[in-house]
Amino acid sequence: MTTASLSGSARLPDVAERGISLYRAIWRWHFFAGLLVIPFMISLAVTGGLYLFNDEIDDTLFAYRNIVPVGEAPLQPSAIVANAVEAVPGSAAVAYRTPGGTDRSARVTVGVGAGRMMVYVDPYTADILDMVAPSEEFNRVVEDLHSLDFFGKRVETIIEIVAGFAILLVFTGIYLWWPRQQTGGVITVRGTPARRVFWRDLHAVTGIVSALLIVFLAFSGLLWSGYWGSTVNGKLTAAGLGYPVQLWDDVPTSTKVSTDVLSKAGWLVENAPVPLSTTDGGSVPSIGIDRAVAIADKAGMLPGYELAIPGDETGVYTAAIFPADLSRERTIHIDQYSGKPLVDIAFGQYPPLGKAIEWSINVHKGQEWGLFNQLLMLTTCLAIVFVSLSAVVMWWKRRPAGRIGVPPMPPRRSIYAGLWLMALLFGLAFPLTGIAIVVMIVLDQALMLFAPMRRVLS
Known part of the structure; x- marks a missing residue:
């Protein structure tokens, strides 16, 4: 020019x-x-x-393991878990997902060495419907490909x-x-x-x-990225804008965080510490999974929540659900000996910025306004x-x-x-x-x- x-x-x-x-x-x-x-x-x-459309995919392509005929009364969680563990020799129960409705299966995650296996169980008959490794479950594969x-x-x-x-x-x-x-x-x-x-x-x-x-x-x-997302999460928590850290003030905590015990955790609480159960010298037996489920149900947990099962004497039962309805998002840590909820945190307790972030993630995943x-x-x-x-x-x-x-x-x-x-x-x-x-x-x-x-x- x-x-x-x-x-x-x-x-x-x-x-x-x-x-x-x-x-x-x-x-x-x-x-x-x-x-x-x-x-x-x-x-x-x-x-x-x-x-x-992960839920729709589950209800169509994988209906055989997710949807069951409605029976008279579901079995106790301990019976369902026991049958799942028996189906995978040498395994131990790690988590139990309660049925999300009367026509939904239960899911037991068992550990086999360093690996995991998800066992889908009919809650009325304890029949094994399917078994799949978490890393091979279709929607998990799609999610892992999405995030690389x-x-x-x-x-x-x-x-x-x-x-x-x-x-x-x-x-x-x-x-x-x-x-x-x-x-x-x-x-x-x-x-x-x-x-x-x-x-x-x-x-x-x-x-x-x-x-x-x-x-x-x-x-x-x-927000999910390894460096930027983790950094933002940490800074918000340090500034009092993340999960309410004061809820943990009066309980002993372990070195584990939510993502160590749950297969899925909300963004705001994924790095929140997991409390410890008080052993009392080992003289008190664990409440067991049946009572832990009953406590979580009585507390108002939405059906379909996942319950992490303690892996040692200081572990806790952690009930958590992160549904499309954010008002029902909740995490409860239950002492495995006393049955006392040590930390109970729900979406309504998040600070305004934390709520906004969880809302944006919900919209990102297509869960906020249904089909629209x-x-x-x-x-x-x-x-x-x-x-x-x-x-x-x-x-x-x-x-x-x-x-x-x-x-x-x-x-x-x-x-x-x-x-x-x-x-x-x-x-x-x-x-x-x-x-x-x-x-x-x-x-x-x-x-x-x-x-x-x-x-x-x-």
Whole structure:
């Protein structure tokens, strides 16, 4: 671009050049960020869309182990647990999930060495309906694929980077979408699928319509991430905005936390300590699972809760449920000798910020407003797939033959000073994503120093 020197208009080309430089720099960032995360975004959308309907999947594909004929009266929990343990030689009961309704099975989790097995039992006859390892249960596999936990804790860190990049993509996408005298591609899609402009407009319009929901999914998903989510959880608790720590003031606690004894724990209480039972020198016998269930039932626990069974003499019975109805979310730790509830915490006791976080997670999982919530989140997942696939098609149609087709460098490299500042601020909010952005910029600038690479990338 040339710079004009006519009187009264000398500054216009300079301003225009800065505008072009900023647009190209953000476009380039948007391209590289999308290139890195599109496969993960599609995977998250597909697995997330499936998990929205986990209850429906259980009630159809796996009805044979979840739904039972209604009998006259259910057996005692101890009889159900005993039959499950007998079905898995050498095992010991770890947890018991009470039937969620009169036509629902009970589930006993047993430990076999370092492994676990979930045994589904008819609560009326104690017949074994099915046995499956937790890591092989369908909805658990979908959840683990969604979080990448399926591939190990180290790989799971990628989710935090992807979620941060998703937020970055939305905001840079809004900047690129912002109308600049064009009439098409703002709220309408031009052309036909044979033309690149169709895919550009589909990408832009779908992205802008779903932008807020994508940011919501990404941010609420970050709460589960290994580093950022754990850090936020810890800071909230330290600031008195997490679980009410005062409930633990008068009870001895173990080194275990909720996630050590429960297969599923609420976000706010997942790192809450588990109390200890008072042994009284071993002279008092344990109350047993039948009485523990009776105590939890009398306390008003919603049917379908999970009861963790103490594994040693200082362990407690922990009854917990995290249902779609947040008002019924509850965790009770019961002394295994006295039967006294040591800690009883419900959703109503959470601080306002904690309630807001649990609510956002509930919406993320499609549980807050029934079918409407499920369909809203499913629509957002489909939008993510459309945005991702249209980006790939758009790039494929735009790229020069034999080259990658990276958006051009900005005319003014000095524009990167402001972008570095933006990256720093973003990195302070989302450290792992910030580090990835810095690496992306450094590689981009380094590769541009070599002429052969410039030709391949451009």
